Amino acid sequence: MLDHIHIENFRLFKNLDIPKVGQVNLITGKNNSGKTTLLEMLRIWANRFSSVGINTAIDLMLINRGEANGNIEEAYKTIFYRYEEGIPSLFNKELSIAYLRDPDFGQFLLSTRVNTQNQTNVHRRMNSGPKIIANPSNDNSFYVPAGFELINSHLWKKIKLTDKEDKVCEVLHVIEPGIERIDIDESDGSAMVRLKNSPKPLPLKNFGEGMNRLLTVALGLVSAENDMLLIDEIDLGLHHSVQRLLWEIVFQKSKDLNVQVFATTHSSDCVQAFSDVANKPEYAGLGNYIRLQRSKKDGDIVAVDYEMEELESAMDLNLETR
Structure with a gap:
């Protein structure tokens, strides 16, 4: 069970600390x-052991908020405090979400880094398609x-x-x-x-x-x-x-x-x-x-x-x- 929560640069939260x-x-x-934003970050955290789950949780958040249609780059920017690119969202220093421009292709990508039990997993996802679509069955x-x-x-x-x-x-x-x-x-x-x-x-x-x-x-x-x-x-x-x-x-x-x-x-x-x-x-x-x-x-x-x-x-x- 979680015993504290610390969130940085996620939607409304610049630096939110809940020590207990x-x-x-x-x-x-x-x-x-x-x-609701706090629950959304906890939902993403709950999917930390699955790259598909993390992406699904993020996409469902954007879909539920009506932010998934139109420009995908702009939709993903809403994940971050004041839409700042390149500054990652952090959860308890164990989950990091960043929106970066790929140096090889010039395309924006969503990058998640999970640090658990001395192991680091990095998942990167390129934007594709005219709008965001998610399968709720992938949400863990x-x-x-x-x-x-x-x-x-x-x-x-x-x-x-x-x-x-x-x-x-x-x-x-x-x-x-x-x-x-x-x-x-x-x-x-x-x-x-x-x-x-x-x-x-x-x-x-x-x-x-x-x-x-x-x-x-x-x-x-x-x-x-x-x-x-x-x-x-x-x-x-x-x-x-x-x-x-x-x-x-x-x-x-x-x-x-x-x-x-x-x-x-x-x-x-x-x-x-x-x-x-x-x-x-x-x-x-x-x-x-x-x-x-x-x-x-x-x-x-x-x-x-x-x-x-x-x-x-x-x-x-x-x-x-x-």
């Missing part, structure tokens, strides 16, 4: 403070973007007919202990569940508002067992009344499945629910709260780290935390 991260990390901040990360309606279908394809099906049901027992089986319609992402001693399956949505989003979190946690899960706008579509249940699932199952979670929100209700659950004795030491904001000194994005007790006090006093 936990097992369950909630990231907040105002619009354009870099919440477990990333849940905001607003992707078919995310449950996407995650389910990797789980169905494996032992992990039972683990999804185990996560859903936090919602309904009687759930024995689950199936997901890959065309629309809707879920049906079968209860113990029940003759016919029932739609999961019958169990209350926001169940599909809770299912997304469950699928993500099981998919990312012994790895890292990234969720943008984790509380999307959830009523405030079920957000403590959301965090109960995340804290309990990330611990059971050994998953490191990074999630974003801009909701004070979500922060309050996170604080309530993170401060429970059984989850002591698991939670970490990170607020991204612009420095008053130079306008660069910086991270403000809260201890869980400090967050609880700030919420009690109704201080600004997001």
Whole structure:
């Protein structure tokens, strides 16, 4: 698991330092403070053992942001802080991404360097084609973007007919202990569940508002067992009344499945629910709260780290935390 984050020259981040991260990390901040950008860099990092995976993660980032059409050179420049060519983006001094002009062909190329376990791998990719196209199946990360309606279908394809099906049901027992089986319609992402001693399956949505989003979190946690899960706008579509249940699932199952979670929100209700659950004795030491904001000194994005007790006090006093 990551225990710190240091990013240089990546999109909004000139020099972002997060000296401490936990097992369950909630990231907040105002619009354009870099919440999604932080997840995007973590997604690229999660693909560090595969050159195809790194390129796919970068391309998906540009496609999702609507920056992949038109001039490819200009699209790749958006990866870097203030579009500066030749100055690499760095992650924890172990991953470097640079956009350079090839001296032999005069063409721009994307160069990634990964330093792991005393081994250095350099991958170079020439630009080709009129626009950027990516195959999501080459992405080795477990990333849940905001607003992707078919995310449950996407995650389910990797789980169905494996032992992990039972683990999804185990996560859903936090919602309904009687759930024995689950199936997901890959065309629309809707879920049906079968209860113990029940003759016919029932739609999961019958169990209350926001169940599909809770299912997304469950699928993500099981998919990312012994790895890292990234969720943008984790509380999307959830009523405030079920957000403590959301965090109960995340804290309990990330611990059971050994998953490191990074999630974003801009909701004070979500922060309050996170604080309530993170401060429970059984989850002591698991939670970490990170607020991204612009420095008053130079306008660069910086991270403000809260201890869980400090967050609880700030919420009690109704201080600004997001």
